[in-house]
Amino acid sequence: METEEKNQLRKIIHIDMDAFYASVEQRDNEEYRGKPIVVGGPHEGRGGVVATASYEARKFGIRSAMPSKKALQLCPHAIFVRPRFAVYKEVSQQIREIFSRYTDLIEPLSLDEAYLDVTNDKLNIGSAIEIAKQIKQAIQDELRLTASAGVSINKFVAKIASDINKPNGLKFIGPSGIENFMELLPVEKFFGVGKVTAEKMKKMGLHTGADLKKLTEDEMHRHFGKAGRFYYQIVRGLDNREVQPHRETKSMGAEDTFAYDLTTLAEMNAELDKIAVTVANRLERYQLKGRTVTLKVKYSDFKQITRNQSSAAPIADLESITATAKQLLFTSFEEGQKVRLLGISLSNFGEVILRQKQDKQTGQLELF
Numbered sequence: 001m002e003t004e005e006k007n008q009l010r011k012i013i014h015i016d017m018d019a020f021y022a023s024v025e026q027r028d029n030e031e032y033r034g035k036p037i038v039v040g041g042p043h044e045g046r047g048g049v050v051a052t053a054s055y056e057a058r059k060f061g062i063r064s065a066m067p068s069k070k071a072l073q074l075c076p077h078a079i080f081v082r083p084r085f086a087v088y089k090e091v092s093q094q095i096r097e098i099f100s101r102y103t104d105l106i107e108p109l110s111l112d113e114a115y116l117d118v119t120n121d122k123l124n125i126g127s128a129i130e131i132a133k134q135i136k137q138a139i140q141d142e143l144r145l146t147a148s149a150g151v152s153i154n155k156f157v158a159k160i161a162s163d164i165n166k167p168n169g170l171k172f173i174g175p176s177g178i179e180n181f182m183e184l185l186p187v188e189k190f191f192g193v194g195k196v197t198a199e200k201m202k203k204m205g206l207h208t209g210a211d212l213k214k215l216t217e218d219e220m221h222r223h224f225g226k227a228g229r230f231y232y233q234i235v236r237g238l239d240n241r242e243v244q245p246h247r248e249t250k251s252m253g254a255e256d257t258f259a260y261d262l263t264t265l266a267e268m269n270a271e272l273d274k275i276a277v278t279v280a281n282r283l284e285r286y287q288l289k290g291r292t293v294t295l296k297v298k299y300s301d302f303k304q305i306t307r308n309q310s311s312a313a314p315i316a317d318l319e320s321i322t323a324t325a326k327q328l329l330f331t332s333f334e335e336g337q338k339v340r341l342l343g344i345s346l347s348n349f350g351e352v353i354l355r356q357k358q359d360k361q362t363g364q365l366e367l368f
């Protein structure tokens with residue numbers, strides 16, 4: 001019985017709200033509908049980034065995590081809206097409530113994205129496609145928002161699938177379709193493949209899943225490290241990661257593997273500058289601040305060290321992250337070392353910071 005259960009194919013749904021923050025703003029403000037809306041930080045001065053752009057704004061090339069200044073250049077008549085995270089959080093809970101009618105195995109990835117395991121759904125509907133349809137309908141009817149859903153037998157394929165017919169899409173990739181689907185998939189779409197890895201793959205003549213499939217597991221490992229083994233599995237449609245309810249974000253960061261080993265502190269600092277920008281953008285996007293900065297260094301002989309430093313106050317700003325990471329690097333640096341990878345992450349978040357400020361007179365919460 002137990003083995004039978006283990007061999008049973010899982011039914012996984014990945015739900016992703018369409019242009020979430022922007023859609024909520026368009027829903028709540030009639031004058032924003034049909035217009036290019038950019039939700040994010042201010043475009044004057046420094047630091048503002050795009051959190052979400054409406055589909056009308058995306059037509060101009062505006063994307064999430066892009067500096068707001070650049071967004072303004074691309075679309076001078078875009079309407080910039082300050083995020084109302086308290087509202088998004090509330091809507092997110094309403095969405096979660098809809099999910100919970102069907103399953104308790106819900107793994108939120110962010111406010112607007114979650115995995116659901118509906119292998120044994122509460123209503124005995126049985127069909128994951130039908131459940132995805134009902135969830136989309138409920139989100140539309142009750143919240144006046146649209147979501148896209150991907151349905152498959154594992155997390156990776158479900159997540160890729162939800163992106164295929166966006167917005168308001170529903171895509172099912174069944175067991176018999178996975179192999180073909182994976183073979184056609186461009187390498188940069190594979191989970192965990194960043195820009196550097198994708199470039200490296202392309203230089204090796206690996207452009208699609210079908211190309212990756214030609215490499216043995218050992219070859220994958222040799223070229224791409226530990227991640228290579230994961231790619232080896234995933235290109236064959238194998239992903240056993242479970243849907244983990246109540247998963248909390250414990251750390252957030254970014255790392256980069258270099259095409260050439262770095263040997264000087266100057267080179268490494270220059271890379272840290274770039275990585276820190278990605279980290280700061282991610283933190284801003286998820287509205288997180290952390291007390292602990294961790295630096296990861298991997299050497300050409302695959303040895304790896306991590307060094308961390310904690311501060312009294314939580315930080316999320318680029319300058320503090322960069323300065324701390326460079327300090328950590330400086331104290332661990334030794335002449336002659338060849339560095340292959342650098343990473344920066346923040347952890348020790350406490351609670352989500354919404355940057356709310358209580359107005360003393362009205363008692364109302366204000367953002368920023």
Ligand SMILES: [Mg+2]
Pocket residue numbers: 016017018019020112113
């Ligand atoms: Mg989304």
